[in-house]
Amino acid sequence: MIFSDDPGLQPILFGLFLSIYLVTVIGNLLIILAVSSDSHLHTPMYLFLCNLSLVDICFISTTVPNIVNIQTHSKEIIYVSCLMQRSFFVVFGCMDGMLLTVMAYDRFVAIFHPLHYSLIMSPCLCVSLVSLSLLVSLVDSQAHNLMALQIIYFKDVAISNFFCEPAQLLNLACFNPFINNRVIYFVVATFGLFSLSGIFFSYYKIVFSILRIPSSGGRHKAFSTCGSHLSVVCLFYGTDVGVYLGSAVSHCPRNTAVDSLMYTVVTPMLNPLIYSLGNKDIERSVRRLYSRAL
Numbered sequence: 001m002i003f004s005d006d007p008g009l010q011p012i013l014f015g016l017f018l019s020i021y022l023v024t025v026i027g028n029l030l031i032i033l034a035v036s037s038d039s040h041l042h043t044p045m046y047l048f049l050c051n052l053s054l055v056d057i058c059f060i061s062t063t064v065p066n067i068v069n070i071q072t073h074s075k076e077i078i079y080v081s082c083l084m085q086r087s088f089f090v091v092f093g094c095m096d097g098m099l100l101t102v103m104a105y106d107r108f109v110a111i112f113h114p115l116h117y118s119l120i121m122s123p124c125l126c127v128s129l130v131s132l133s134l135l136v137s138l139v140d141s142q143a144h145n146l147m148a149l150q151i152i153y154f155k156d157v158a159i160s161n162f163f164c165e166p167a168q169l170l171n172l173a174c175f176n177p178f179i180n181n182r183v184i185y186f187v188v189a190t191f192g193l194f195s196l197s198g199i200f201f202s203y204y205k206i207v208f209s210i211l212r213i214p215s216s217g218g219r220h221k222a223f224s225t226c227g228s229h230l231s232v233v234c235l236f237y238g239t240d241v242g243v244y245l246g247s248a249v250s251h252c253p254r255n256t257a258v259d260s261l262m263y264t265v266v267t268p269m270l271n272p273l274i275y276s277l278g279n280k281d282i283e284r285s286v287r288r289l290y291s292r293a294l
Contacts, residue, residue: 020269021064027272028053034285041281044106044121049275051130052099056268059092063264082164083145089164089264090141093240097195098133100233101202105129107226108202112209136194199233228275235270239263 031053035041062085109120203226210223239262276282 017064017265020265021060024060024265024269024272025057027269027276028057030286030289031272031276031282033289034282037289038281038285041285044126045103045110046281047126048099048103048106048130052096052103053272055092055095055099056271058088059096060265060268062088062092086164087141087145090144091137094137094140095133096236098136099130100229100236101195101198102129102133103229104199104202104233107229108206110225111206196237203230228279231274232267232271235267235274236263239267 032050035046035050106121110117113120206226276286
């Protein structure tokens with residue numbers, strides 16, 4: 001296991017990652033069930049939240065440490081398996097970023113055009129935005145794969161990580177570090193520039209719109225509707241960009257693996273907590289589900 005060579009720690013790591021995975025899956029499933037079972041939550045905001053929860057489940061399912069590998073002390077990821085895992089990783093990772101952008105646009109419309117919100121955010125537009133996010137993610141994944149196949153010529157190199165980290169894969173390419181770093185920066189730019197631009201533009205408009213509200217109570221209420229989304233955006237992009245920039249200056253596999261845990265494992269686990277804590281609608285719907293189960 002890349003995190004520790006001590007056999008005595010393997011059962012602890014096994015239990016830790018299994019617990020994180022179960023908490024993530026259960027937390028996101030609760031959000032999906034709560035929104036699906038409550039007709040009052042059938043709104044664009046919660047539709048996008050459901051899709052984000054589903055993507056988070058798929059995302060962590062492609063990156064969580066392989067339990068069999070931990071038990072057998074295997075440290076290798078086969079090249080073909082690595083490319084397949086990398087494809088799913090990029091699809092779900094990009095989908096996560098695209099949905100966060102769509103959710104920022106939804107908050108922009110809700111605050112900037114409250115009277116026309118239902119008309120603008122029609123069911124047809126919501127489905128189209130989710131479909132477009134998926135299409136962009138698939139195209140982005142294929143573009144990354146084509147780029148990786150062009151610069152990586154090895155077939156029998158074992159990657160020392162708990163999953164096929166794209167940044168580490170590029171560091172193993174048969175080019176000098178300067179070119180690898182340039183490619184890593186290009187990957188980060190193509191992955192996040194479009195999404196971050198949309199998020200920044202939406203919140204730029206939101207902030208100026210909120211500042212025009214005369215009452216402090218109205219401003220606080222408007223800001224509170226964006227707090228959870230902003231927290232998730234900072235957590236997702238902050239850890240993601242940090243890993244890629246860190247890999248450009250450090251080629252230590254152990255450091256890369258530990259840093260990768262933040263946005264591949266910890267972030268999907270925290271997302272349902274961030275969106276559910278303080279959200280009275282979600283809490284009320286979850287309590288109803290619990291009472292029905294009893």
